[in-house]
Amino acid sequence: MKSEEIAKRAASLVGGDRKASHGNKLINHTNIAILWNALLTIIGDRPLNPHDVCNLMELLKVARRYSGKTNDDDYIDGAGYAALAGEIKARIDAGE
Numbered sequence: 001m002k003s004e005e006i007a008k009r010a011a012s013l014v015g016g017d018r019k020a021s022h023g024n025k026l027i028n029h030t031n032i033a034i035l036w037n038a039l040l041t042i043i044g045d046r047p048l049n050p051h052d053v054c055n056l057m058e059l060l061k062v063a064r065r066y067s068g069k070t071n072d073d074d075y076i077d078g079a080g081y082a083a084l085a086g087e088i089k090a091r092i093d094a095g096e
Helices: 004-014 018-024 023-041 050-064 072-093
Strands: none
Touching: 023 050, 050 072
């Protein structure tokens, strides 16, 4: 796929399907920023690790639940990120 095709597809998603499912872009991304800033405050000054990334992605899905239409994917993906976070944390704690 050429770059122009990728850009056109992205534009159609952002202005079409995603707009309908995720709602107002500014509100959605403001909600994400609020939740991510809260977690980053809890984390402090250390570098992010894979467990943190899973939790941030889960919070992205939580934020999306509060804008746009009800979307089962936000709950399914949120549960998936929580499951990944649990597995990754266990592996980190085990020294992997």
